[in-house]
Amino acid sequence: MSDEKVALPSPEYWNKRMEEITGADIKRTTATERKIFRAYRKSKREIEREITAFLARYGSENGMTYQQALVYLNKNEFRQWRMDIKEYIERIEKTGDELLLLELNTLSARARVTRMEQLMAQINVQIAELKQEQEEIFEEHLEESADDSYYQTTFAVQQGLGMATTVAVLDKQAVQTILETPWSGANYSKRIWRDRQRLTQVLEDELTQSFQQGKDVRQTSKAVAERMETSYANAVRLVRTESSYVANQASMKAYESAGIQKYQFLATLDRKTSKTCQKMDNQVFDLADKQIGVNCPPLHPFCRSTTIPYFEGTKGLRLARDAKGKPIRVPADMNYEQWKKEYLPKLAA
Structure with a gap:
């Protein structure tokens, strides 16, 4: 409980600071999207190489028929397949994909085993x-987003008030709780692996259709590339939405x-701006009543x-005090890195 006179900063101050924090998160997310793009590009090339080799081995310049694929x-x-499948199993054991x-x-x-089954095993x-690489990229990005948003928000609050408040350390377990919460029906990890199953089925359907229609290598590769691009777009949507969720949850903490x-x-x-968010703009809610997707972003x-x-x-504010019981003040001209180095070790509880 605080009985100190604290000058509350204007709404403009908070708007500016939270826009800065959000802007930093967007910049970080954009860099993550580039990593995901490179992973997809590499995978797409490998799959196209597998398809090209498959058609060269079993088909002709004009492609192959579906009947040929089922031979x-x-x-x-x-004999070669039995050697290959052992390698595939060893590789998949590292991903933890139990279904595959x-x-x-x-x-x-x-x-x-048919030729088609052989090809789909390679693609799978x-x-x-x-997807394993995508999950690792996501996890690293979201952990960094949670940590940065939490401490940047804490710094903005303290500098805005001109006084330090208590700071609970955001440990790894707290971050994992945020990441693993299925706030929209499933967490990011489950959504990534669901897309693995969906993409596999879509590519199998696309290849089946290509063989049935007698498409050549170029046409088949183009069709596969389009499906991969759709999956990449889904990954971008997921990382942006999950970034918003994690950053906002960290700020709430x-x-x-x-x-x-x-x-x-x-x-x-x-x-x-969506009509939903337009209607919610400037509305005030109790922290105890927050509901993600209802009155707390992302919606x-x-x-x-x-x-x-x-x-x-200022009622309820947990102002930090020094050994003499006096409130610890935070200079207005102090930057985040200075605050993190000088104040955080003293304030963390």
Whole structure:
């Protein structure tokens, strides 16, 4: 409880600071999207190479028929396949994809395998490794987003008040709780692996159709590339939406740590702003009543809205004090790195 006279900063101050924090997160997300793009580009090239080699081996310049794709491997081909499938299984064991591992183990026990099954096993492995890399990229990005948003928000609150507040350390477990929460029905990891299954099925359907229609290598590769681009677009939507969720949740934890009891919804107002966010702009809610997707962003995919702390006074603020019981003041001209180095070790609880 605070009985100190604290000058509350203007709404313009909070708007500016939260826009800066959101802007930094958007910049970080854009860099992450480039990493995901490179992973998809590499995987797409590998899959196209597999398809080209497949058509060169079993088809002709004009492609191949679906009947040719369903032909069983001969003895020599099957012998090579048994060696390849062992390698595929070892690679998939590293990804932790239990569903695909079961599929490959079942396939490896078969006495006969078609050319199409052979090709799809190769493609499945490529996609699983892509999704494993995507998950690792996401996790690193979201952990950094949570940490930065939490401490940047704490710094903005303290500098705005001119006084330090208590700071609860955002440890790895707290971050993992944010990341693993299925706030929209499933967390980011489950959505990534669901897309693996969806992309695999879509590519199999596309290849089946290409063989049935007698498409050549160029046409088949183009069709596959388009499906991969759709999956990449889904990945971009997911990373932007999850980034918004993580950053906003981290800010909420910073409010809670400081003793802030209310927050104000802040929409990014431009031509792209959804009607939902327009209606929510400037509305005030109790922190205890926050509901993600209802009164706390993100409200929808690609949501750019954020929140700012709302004060009706200083009641409830947890002001930090020195050994003599005096409030610790935070200079207005101090930057984030200086604050993090000088104040954070003293304030962290």
